[in-house]
Amino acid sequence: MDLTTILQGLLTGILMAGIYALVAIGLTLIFGVVRIVNFAQGEFVMIGMYATFWLWKAWGIDPYLSLLITMPLLFCFGVLVQRFLFRPILHAPDLAQIFMTVGISVVLMNAALFFFTADFRSVKTAYAEWALRLGGVTVSVTRLFAFLGALLLAGLLTVFLTKTDVGKALRAVAQDREVCMLLGINPERMYLLAVGLGAALAGAAGSLIVPFFYVFPTVGVVFVLVAFVVVILGTLGSIEGALLAALIVGVAESLGILFAGADLGLVVVFAILVATLILRPSGLMGQA
Amino acid sequence: MTASLMLEVDGLVKQFGGVQAVLDLSFHVREGEILGVIGPNGSGKTTTFNLITGVYRPDRGRVRFAGHDITGLPPYEVCARGICRTFQIAKPFRELTVLRNVIMGTLLRHPDPAAAEARGHEILQTVGLEGRARMVAGSLTTIDQRRLEVARALGTGPRLLLLDETMAGLNPTETEEAIRLIASLRNQGLTVVVVEHVMRAIMSLSDRIVVLDQGTKIAEGQPKEISSDPRVIQAYLGVEYRRA
Amino acid sequence: MSPRTYVPAGFLVFLLVLPHLLPNPFYVHIAVMMAVFAVLGGTWNIIGGYGGQLSLGHAAFFGTGAYVSTLLVNAYGISPWITLWLGGLAALLLSVPVGIICFRLQGPYFAIASIGLAEALRLLVLHFRDITNGAQGLTVPFKGNAPWLLQFDSKFPYYYLALVMAVGVVLIVRRMERSRLGHYLVAIGQNQDAAEALGINSSRAKAKALALSAFLTGVAGVFYAQYTYVIHPDSVFGLGLSIQIALVAIVGGVGTVLGPVLGAVIMEFFIQFTQIAFAGQYPGLELMVYGGLLVAVILWRPRGVIPWFARLYEGLVARLPAARGAQA
Numbered sequence: 001m002d003l004t005t006i007l008q009g010l011l012t013g014i015l016m017a018g019i020y021a022l023v024a025i026g027l028t029l030i031f032g033v034v035r036i037v038n039f040a041q042g043e044f045v046m047i048g049m050y051a052t053f054w055l056w057k058a059w060g061i062d063p064y065l066s067l068l069i070t071m072p073l074l075f076c077f078g079v080l081v082q083r084f085l086f087r088p089i090l091h092a093p094d095l096a097q098i099f100m101t102v103g104i105s106v107v108l109m110n111a112a113l114f115f116f117t118a119d120f121r122s123v124k125t126a127y128a129e130w131a132l133r134l135g136g137v138t139v140s141v142t143r144l145f146a147f148l149g150a151l152l153l154a155g156l157l158t159v160f161l162t163k164t165d166v167g168k169a170l171r172a173v174a175q176d177r178e179v180c181m182l183l184g185i186n187p188e189r190m191y192l193l194a195v196g197l198g199a200a201l202a203g204a205a206g207s208l209i210v211p212f213f214y215v216f217p218t219v220g221v222v223f224v225l226v227a228f229v230v231v232i233l234g235t236l237g238s239i240e241g242a243l244l245a246a247l248i249v250g251v252a253e254s255l256g257i258l259f260a261g262a263d264l265g266l267v268v269v270f271a272i273l274v275a276t277l278i279l280r281p282s283g284l285m286g287q288a
Numbered sequence: 289m290t291a292s293l294m295l296e297v298d299g300l301v302k303q304f305g306g307v308q309a310v311l312d313l314s315f316h317v318r319e320g321e322i323l324g325v326i327g328p329n330g331s332g333k334t335t336t337f338n339l340i341t342g343v344y345r346p347d348r349g350r351v352r353f354a355g356h357d358i359t360g361l362p363p364y365e366v367c368a369r370g371i372c373r374t375f376q377i378a379k380p381f382r383e384l385t386v387l388r389n390v391i392m393g394t395l396l397r398h399p400d401p402a403a404a405e406a407r408g409h410e411i412l413q414t415v416g417l418e419g420r421a422r423m424v425a426g427s428l429t430t431i432d433q434r435r436l437e438v439a440r441a442l443g444t445g446p447r448l449l450l451l452d453e454t455m456a457g458l459n460p461t462e463t464e465e466a467i468r469l470i471a472s473l474r475n476q477g478l479t480v481v482v483v484e485h486v487m488r489a490i491m492s493l494s495d496r497i498v499v500l501d502q503g504t505k506i507a508e509g510q511p512k513e514i515s516s517d518p519r520v521i522q523a524y525l526g527v528e529y530r531r532a
Numbered sequence: 533m534s535p536r537t538y539v540p541a542g543f544l545v546f547l548l549v550l551p552h553l554l555p556n557p558f559y560v561h562i563a564v565m566m567a568v569f570a571v572l573g574g575t576w577n578i579i580g581g582y583g584g585q586l587s588l589g590h591a592a593f594f595g596t597g598a599y600v601s602t603l604l605v606n607a608y609g610i611s612p613w614i615t616l617w618l619g620g621l622a623a624l625l626l627s628v629p630v631g632i633i634c635f636r637l638q639g640p641y642f643a644i645a646s647i648g649l650a651e652a653l654r655l656l657v658l659h660f661r662d663i664t665n666g667a668q669g670l671t672v673p674f675k676g677n678a679p680w681l682l683q684f685d686s687k688f689p690y691y692y693l694a695l696v697m698a699v700g701v702v703l704i705v706r707r708m709e710r711s712r713l714g715h716y717l718v719a720i721g722q723n724q725d726a727a728e729a730l731g732i733n734s735s736r737a738k739a740k741a742l743a744l745s746a747f748l749t750g751v752a753g754v755f756y757a758q759y760t761y762v763i764h765p766d767s768v769f770g771l772g773l774s775i776q777i778a779l780v781a782i783v784g785g786v787g788t789v790l791g792p793v794l795g796a797v798i799m800e801f802f803i804q805f806t807q808i809a810f811a812g813q814y815p816g817l818e819l820m821v822y823g824g825l826l827v828a829v830i831l832w833r834p835r836g837v838i839p840w841f842a843r844l845y846e847g848l849v850a851r852l853p854a855a856r857g858a859q860a
Binding site: 037039085088089092094095096098099100102103104105106107109110111112113114117118217218221225228229232236261263264266267269270273274277278281 | 584586588633634637639640641643644645647648649651652655656658659771775778779782786814815816817819820822823824826827830831
Binding site: 363365367373375384388393395399404441 | 711715716718719722723725727728730731732733734
């Protein structure tokens with residue numbers, strides 16, 4: 001195993017981390033504001049992927065361009081989910097909430113299976129094979145774009161949360177609902193916004209990875225698992241934490257694949273989860 | 289001093305973020321006595337209970353129970369050793385019957401559910417809830433919920449009972465009943481620490497009183513001494529306390 | 533004799549003669565699967581319903597039982613009657629660190645960790661194909677009719693064995709419900725802080741519940757391996773299986789003794805019906821509808837997470853008369 005290979009692995013890991021961060025940020029946003037653990041987050045990614053695929057298949061729309069469609073589409077979807085499925089159970093016991101999101105996940109996954117079959121789909125773009133060569137290391141352009149896109153969206157979200165009134169209101173609701181109501185902030189609207197954004201980010205992640213990832217009904221499972229590990233490692237509810245944790249998880253997975261084997265990447269991620277739960281369950285950003 | 293020390297709290301310190309909840313708190317409880325703990329809101333009374341029973345770990349200081357160091361032990365361990373507490377805001381098992389609530393306590397010393405149930409009935413008799421044994425806990429009146437809290441705690445067979453504002457919001461008749469119940473518990477050999485705001489009750493019940501203010505002990509002594517102690521009066525915002 | 537006794541008893545008698553009433557072995561197979569899911573749902577319930585810890589990776593224990601047993605049978609020729617217990621034990625041991633790590637934390641950690649556990653095991657089994665034969669799966673050496681090796685040429689013995697397991701699980705759950713552990717689990721579910729103040733070690737109680745659940749699930753896994761002769765990582769460690777197990781208990785009645793039995797019957801009927809109705813043309817349909825059912829039920833009864841089938845049953849039983857010779 002020479003240095004170049006390791007650097008390659010490192011780079012792949014970092015690039016993938018961007019996508020993981022996007023999905024995880026959506027998850028942590030929903031949890032932070034609405035306090036619901038969204039097991040269906042992976043399926044939001046899956047929907048984004050299928051939407052991107054069909055847009056390409058039917059009208060030849062480039063995946064990156066389809067972001068402009070999939071993000072609003074998933075935003076609306078998220079809003080509907082919050083309004084009709086999450087809202088009634090906001091104050092129900094945790095178990096009920098988990099059952100609900102698991103139920104949604106099952107429905108979506110199997111709906112995809114039912115409507116689109118289990119066939120693996122892929123999108124062929126002109127630039128799919130393009131790569132940059134830096135020294136001995138190869139950077140796939142599609143992965144790079146995915147990473148940059150994720151970074152951009154994460155950056156936009158951060159600006160939104162810190163500089164706009166609505167964004168600040170969102171963060172405020174995450175901190176203390178009751179006080180917010182006294183301040184005239186409507187928590188209901190914030191919940192809709194949070195879930196909409198969380199879904200939109202997941203959908204964006206889907207669009208961004210379609211150029212180099214197969215699309216199939218259960219693809220969401222992998223993402224939700226990794227996203228959960230990232231969220232826990234980065235502390236539930238913390239966006240900065242999710243970014244940092246995504247980096248760690250992405251690199252670890254990549255190196256794991258290098259050293260242990262392609263099919264064991266997820267096992268490495270699981271090992272990180274175990275380590276986190278044992279050593280620092282509150283996450284990187286939490287109090288020990 | 290011939291009675292042994294049931295509980296010794298020694299130099300407890302606890303901080304939450306920037307807030308000093310308890311600062312260098314030390315006091316003791318003698319076996320078989322009723323110790324009253326009073327102090328204005330926010331003086332750290334409930335936090336002290338939480339530190340003793342293991343809900344929080346103190347930043348510094350020790351808690352000794354019957355000679356053994358129990359600092360930092362988890363709540364279930366503290367209970368198994370013989371200290372049981374009630375909560376300021378009652379936490380009944382809402383969907384369960386009164387009897388079943390108490391059984392959850394008696395199971396500690398009576399692992400066989402049948403024996404636990406029998407003991408449960410006895411305890412309910414003691415606190416006067418036998419008639420409501422089959423009622424669902426969530427539908428009880430406030431005073432009955434308080435009774436249930438005490439009953440459950442008694443079920444665990446404690447040697448030391450910590451009562452957190454059991455009498456808040458009770459009318460005079462109910463308060464009298466509560467005073468009689470707590471006194472009878474002491475007479476049966478239990479040691480009791482009572483945190484209260486209801487002055488009349490605590491003055492008549494307590495053998496000794498400890499006064500907390502801003503997380504530390506500012507006075508200690510017989511009820512008569514305490515009620516005329518200027519520092520105590522000062523702590524309650526200078527309002528002169530009149531004995532009821 | 534109260535209806536509470538004779539209804540289940542009557543049902544049991546019916547179950548005993550059932551295979552002889554069925555027209556062909558395929559229906560017996562369905563009955564076997566119903567029994568297996570009743571077992572799985574019932575054991576899931578111990579930690580999920582009573583323990584209040586939602587496991588979305590119970591396949592981890594199922595698959596562990598199946599693989600440990602089959603590996604031992606293949607490698608050392610040990611009788612499956614023995615590996616039945618070894619598989620359960622392996623699953624139990626697996627559950628111990630999971631419980632230790634997760635139960636001292638409050639939050640969705642166990643649910644997430646359980647998914648990860650099953651997936652990690654699935655991938656590990658796929659990876660070490662020298663030992664486990666990877667995706668092609670392991671087979672139990674076929675010996676024809678060999679009862680001492682837990683192999684029969686008719687489906688009937690399997691059915692009765694599965695029935696024994698199902699009844700066994702029901703009885704075990706009932707016993708647990710009335711034991712100190714059962715009480716403690718309920719208390720923890722109501723209010724964990726209050727429970728701990730009463731001397732209840734909540735982590736330990738949950739760990740015990742998980743260990744029991746894992747053991748029984750592992751045993752079921754061994755049975756399944758013997759029954760189907762072939763096991764694959766995807767079929768015994770899959771997320772789909774884990775979710776099916778959870779659904780059986782949830783729809784049938786979380787935290788009730790007979791709920792999972794009802795849930796298993798319904799689930800199998802459902803799956804078979806859609807298979808037959810659509811001739812297997814539409815994969816995903818039954819789970820999609822089933823998941824939709826779950827969502828609908830949660831919307832309708834979010835608080836008492838759905839023992840509604842159990843309530844229907846209770847309502848029915850309440851209306852039935854006591855049989856002759858009953859005491860008051």
